[in-house]
Amino acid sequence: MHVHVNAAMSVDGKLSSRRREQIKISGDDDFARVDEIRADADAVLVGVGTVLADDPHLTLDDSALVSARASRGETDHPARVVADSRARTPTDARTLDDEATTYVLVSETAPEARRADLEASGAEVVVAGEERVSFLAALEALEAHGIEQLMVEGGGEVIFSLFSDGLVDELSLYVGSMVIGGRDAPTLADGEGFVADFPRLSLRDVERIDDGVLLTYDC
Ligand SMILES: NC(=O)C1=CN([C@@H]2O[C@H](COP(=O)(O)OP(=O)(O)OC[C@H]3O[C@@H](n4cnc5c(N)ncnc54)[C@H](OP(=O)(O)O)[C@@H]3O)[C@@H](O)[C@H]2O)C=CC1
Ligand SMILES: Nc1c(N[C@@H]2O[C@H](COP(=O)(O)O)[C@@H](O)[C@H]2O)[nH]c(=O)[nH]c1=O
Incomplete structure (x- = not known):
């Protein structure tokens, strides 16, 4: 499977503010570029943190991209995937609507009742x-469902x-010309952080888009 991470951050490396509210960092041209990556993917993955913060839809906005997928014999939109160990995704989340298939990745700790609720709401x-x-394990399971190109949006x-886990193949990172700040604001890579063996990336391309810069890396 090919894993392509795409994110937009401020010049100080933040994905959103300390309030964890969605912030428009990309401009129109960059959002169009993001839509194209979605259109080329078999599935788009986010964490449950993003679902709870942004309630994203994760479908294609541009009808021309939908038509192009249809003419290739593909579904209108890529599948959607939520990493959600404890099955906390709200049943009315936009990502569970019937516009595309949605896989919710859970762990064995997910309460059975919550799993059933998600299935009743149409999720796999x-x-x-x-x-x-x-x-x-999850990416292997997705591969068994025919997902070869996975886009990750955060x-x-x-x-x-x-x-x-050494699973990222490609990173496209839009750096918007703004400062968000805040020691508790989400950054590109949070978690525990690395103290050694820092992943080193290979810079492939630099491009000016809108009022910012797109950096593309092979990982
Ligand atoms: N500018 C941009 O491009 C983007 C910005 N954002 C912003 O980022 C913020 C959300 O980010 P964040 O809070 O980091 O949330 P994430 O979307 O990264 O979700 C994190 C959650 O995913 C679940 N999860 C399940 N398995 C794993 C795993 N193996 N490793 C890590 N997490 C796992 C965890 O919850 P559990 O343990 O319960 O499963 C975890 O708390 C929002 O403010 C949003 O607006 C988000 C995407 C893109
Ligand atoms: N704010 C931000 C991004 N945010 C991403 O877009 C998702 C929203 O998707 P949708 O509801 O389908 O429009 C959101 O959850 C997050 O993953 N992406 C970017 O390229 N640039 C940006 O500035």
Whole structure:
């Protein structure tokens, strides 16, 4: 499986503010670029932190991209995936609507009743990991569902774990020209952080988009 992480951060490395509210860091052209990466993916993954903070839809905004997928014999939108060890995704989350298939990755600790609620709301629940979702196991399970190209949209906890597991192949990082600040604001890679064996990336490209910079790395 090819894992492509995409995120937008401020010049000081924050994905959003200390209030963990969604902030428009990208401009229109960059959002269009993000939509194209979604359109090329078999599935788009976020953590439950992002679902609770942003209630994202994770579908394609541009109808031309939907038509292009249809003409390739693909579903209108990529599948959606939520990493949610304890099955906390609200049943009315926008990502569970019927516009696309949604997989909720849970661990063995997820209460049975919550799993049943999610299934009743249309989600496909995938158990991978004991206490927390194991991305190594989860990505294998997604591959068995035909997912080869996985886009990851965040947030910082999930992105850190994927780097920690050595699962990231490509990173596109939009740096918007703004300062958000705050020691508790989410950053690109949160989690526990590395103290040694820091992942080293290979810079592939630098491009100016809107009023910011897109950095592309092979990982
Ligand atoms: N600017 C941008 O591009 C983006 C910004 N954001 C912002 O980021 C913030 C949310 O980020 P964040 O709070 O880090 O949330 P995440 O979306 O990274 O979700 C984190 C949660 O995912 C669950 N999870 C399940 N398995 C794992 C695992 N193996 N490793 C790590 N987490 C796992 C955990 O909850 P549990 O243990 O219960 O499963 C964890 O608390 C919001 O403010 C949002 O607006 C988000 C995406 C993109
Ligand atoms: N704010 C921000 C991003 N936020 C991402 O977009 C998701 C919203 O998706 P949707 O509800 O489908 O529009 C959100 O949950 C988060 O993952 N992405 C970016 O490229 N640039 C940005 O500035």
